[in-house]
Amino acid sequence: MAKKKINPFGGLVYSTDPGFKLPDETNDEQETIAPAQQPLKIKLDTKHRAGKAVTLVEGFVGTNNDLENLGKQLKSFCGTGGSVKEGIIIVQGDNRDKVLQWLLKNGYKLVKKV
Numbered sequence: 001m002a003k004k005k006i007n008p009f010g011g012l013v014y015s016t017d018p019g020f021k022l023p024d025e026t027n028d029e030q031e032t033i034a035p036a037q038q039p040l041k042i043k044l045d046t047k048h049r050a051g052k053a054v055t056l057v058e059g060f061v062g063t064n065n066d067l068e069n070l071g072k073q074l075k076s077f078c079g080t081g082g083s084v085k086e087g088i089i090i091v092q093g094d095n096r097d098k099v100l101q102w103l104l105k106n107g108y109k110l111v112k113k114v
Contacts, residue, residue: 032062
């Protein structure tokens with residue numbers, strides 16, 4: 001079920017502060033930089049996942065659509081599930097080597113395996 005936004009002010013109904021200003025809504029999506037300049041980090045994580053290992057890819061700079069597309073390609077290459085949340089690509093299982101191999105093959109040069 002989708003959340004409904006009650007009002008455009010983020011739930012603010014009234015303020016008694018005479019100097020109060022509403023926050024400006026800005027679109028903080030950045031333009032996607034070239035793959036060779038993406039500072040990506042590959043990690044293995046098990047925290048808050050009942051001991052299950054997942055591979056995290058962090059540091060992507062670009063639009064959400066490009067991030068979703070990269071996540072989809074990585075999950076497809078590894079043959080596993082996963083998701084993209086809060087700017088981090090999550091691939092189920094310990095697939096650090098496969099993800100690193102795919103990224104290097106597709107032109108991502110600044111990849112660090114942590």
